[in-house]
Each structure stands twice: as structure tokens, then as C-alpha cells.
Amino acid sequence: MRVVIARCSVNYEGRLSAHLPSAVRLIMVKADGCVAIHADGGAYKPLNWMNAPNRLIEEPHEWRVTNTKGDTLRITMEELLSDSSWEFGVDPGLQKDGVEAHLQELLAADPTRIEDGLTLVRREHSTDIGPVDLLCRDPAGVAVVIEVKRRGEIDGVEQLTRYLARMERDPTLRPLRGIFVAQSIKPQAKVLAQSRDIACVEVDYDSLRGIESPQQALF
């Protein structure tokens, strides 16, 4: 990991053209070669960057970073304030818990949390336009296509609609209906879902997890 503090100006040519007027900034060069230019504010996103793999040509007053796609990042170095490097070693990486996959897992384990009488047919049921989160069947034998989201927004309704339209073509699956499941569903998404005869169900992750292992709720 190399960190350079310098007054610099920057030009980027790639998907778009971008220019950074002269100012003091932090330039981070990671072990994989990626370069990021940070201002002293504005969340974690750099002003400019070039991901690995790339080639860095370093001259006293100009750095030129290019990748295979033809994107170029030109950093004009006007005043070098600091230049340090460290060895980090391999990072063990981030461990996550509580993302959509876990929600889906919990609901697959007990679909009645979505609606009484549902039984799971298949998780990640694949169609030719992508995998359906949960495919269930209700007591009447109707196939129920379920899209699970952490947050229920309009895109999720579109996605479920596409799956339903696609699966309608398969006579062995008819009749079928859809349920949109999320921890919370925005009003617009509810309206869109209703207009397409898609039911909406809001579920609580903590309570689902509580059902799975009640003693964990004590912590």
C-alpha cells in the first residue's frame, strides 16, 4: 500500500471525460495496482480512480495510468508532500451476516412465514431469464412464485413480473401467482404490485431469525 499526498491535477478519459483542477489530494496505490485519488471529504468514493489491472507509468511530474480498455488517467504532480509505503499482507476478508441470502434461507426453511399452507418446491429455481428466489405451492396446488428482497422497491416488482410472464408460458406450471416479500415495501412498489395482482408481504428478519434459534434473541 502506497500513499502519496500531493498537489495535483487529473484528467480521465474513458467511459466519460473528467477533469480535476489543481488541489492537494491523497493518491492511494494498492498492491494490486489500482489507483484512487481522494479529496478530503465526500464519503469513501474517490474523485478519480483506475481499477486493476492497469499499467502505471510514473514520471517526476506526471503519472499515466492506462488499462486494456483504453481508459487513461493522467495525474499531473505539482507538489509532492508525502510518499509512504507499507506491507499489509493478505487480508482475511469481510464476514457478513444479514443480507438477502439469509432472509431467503430463513423463508425457504419455513414458507408459512410468508403465507399459511405454502410448501417449498425449489429455491433459486432457474428460468431462462434468471433464477426465481422461491418457487412454492399453495394448498390448492397453485404454483407461487416468490421474490425476496431486503427492501421492497419498484425494481423488485418488475423482476417478479418478468418471471411470472415467463413462467406463464409453461403449461405445467399454470395456474400461478406471485408474492413479493421484503422487510419493508415502499408504497409505490405496493401500488405497482397490486395493479399486477401480485401480493405483498412484509417480514421481520429478527423475528424470523428468532424462530430459527430462539436463544440467539437473548443476545
Add this chain to the structure above:
Amino acid sequence: MRVVIARCSVNYEGRLSAHLPSAVRLIMVKADGCVAIHADGGAYKPLNWMNAPNRLIEEPHEWRVTNTKGDTLRITMEELLSDSSWEFGVDPGLQKDGVEAHLQELLAADPTRIEDGLTLVRREHSTDIGPVDLLCRDPAGVAVVIEVKRRGEIDGVEQLTRYLARMERDPTLRPLRGIFVAQSIKPQAKVLAQSRDIACVEVDYDSLRGIESPQQALF
């Protein structure tokens, strides 16, 4: 701008739970208070972060960062390797060229670049589900709804479809049709568009810009 290099482990509790085992990392604290923890690889995205505004409570062996939503970032400092700060001053900010807005602007100036005979009715025509990029009329008097994207993907077709369905309700606008315009359109998006009777047009940004001010092409 403060940069700390330290062996540390990290816990985040917020939308999800995340844990980082002990390793050497770079901790960036910007003037606005935001905190980012970087490994020595993996593009510009930090492993963990906390955006401004937040509160940072700094103790010798633990930093605790919290925001108003109740998210917490706990950094356990195991070995401090470096701790430096710099004054950057205000950053003049990034100047961009070539984003969707510019493409839309150029096409609004001359809709015949999309299709012969089109005339502009309104740019950013607002509907109750969002603004339509370009609303035009063709020589036959048909309203033409145009969605402009840098890259034409399936989402853009969905978006245009929503607008069309919405505007179909307004009898004063009928008949109407849609055109999906982008610098390049993916095959899947073309198929989806075709199945909905939406035309696809690919345009070249450089040539559009050339038409607008031919002498600029010389530079």
C-alpha cells in the same frame, strides 16, 4: 485528512452485521468525519466505512464510530504503525463530460438524429412515476416517448415500458410509441424492446458532438 496504518479488527452493526478479522489496514478519516478502512487491494471500495455525519469516539485501543441511524463501527486497534494528518483545503471538484445528461442534451437539440422527422415537444417531461427523457412527435402526429441511456440495458427498457403504460392512460397523448436510444444496446435489451414494440436506436456520442460544433472535433 488523516491516515492511520494499523493492525486492527473491525465490527460493523447496521443494515447488516460484518466482521473483519485482525490484519494491517489503512484507516482514512476525512475532514467531514467520514471513516474508511482499506485493505491493500480490491478497487477503491473500503472493507468497512461510516459516512458523515457521525461521531467518532477515540480511545487508545478502540475507536467507536456511530451515526444517528444507530449504525456502529468498532475498530479495535492492535498495533499502530503510522498516524499522519494533512490540510487539503477545499477541493474544486470534478468536472465531467459525456454522461447521459449531455447525450440527452444533444439529442434534444436535434431529434432527427434519432429518427427522421421527429420534433421535440418537451425534455424531462414529468409524469407521476418520473420524468420522461424526451417527448417528441413524428410527422404523422404520433407522440414518441424516448428514453436515453449511455448503455442500453434491460432496466432502461423496463423504465420506458412503465412510462408508456402510464402515458397510454392520457387520451390526449394517444396514439404513442417508444424509442430506446443509447450509445450501445445489449442484445437482451433489444429482444425485450422488440417484444414490446419499442424501437431501438444506437447513436454515437462523438459524432453527435461533432455535429453540434464541428470545430471541436479538431482538438
Add this chain to the structure above:
DNA sequence: AGGTGTATGTCGCAT
């Protein structure tokens, strides 16, 4: 504050 759309999105996984 909340909704919608854009992004050099990034990232991960499956084909």
C-alpha cells in the same frame, strides 16, 4: 424527508 434515476457504480456468482 422521501422518491426516482444515474453511475467510470463495484462486487460476486453463474453461464
Add this chain to the structure above:
DNA sequence: ATGCGACGTACACCT
């Protein structure tokens, strides 16, 4: 490689 969906998406813009 490309397609596709998730993301603590972030971010600007508008109501």
C-alpha cells in the same frame, strides 16, 4: 468474457 442481480450501494435532483 458476459449476463444478471445485490449492495451498508453512493449521489444528485426534485417534490
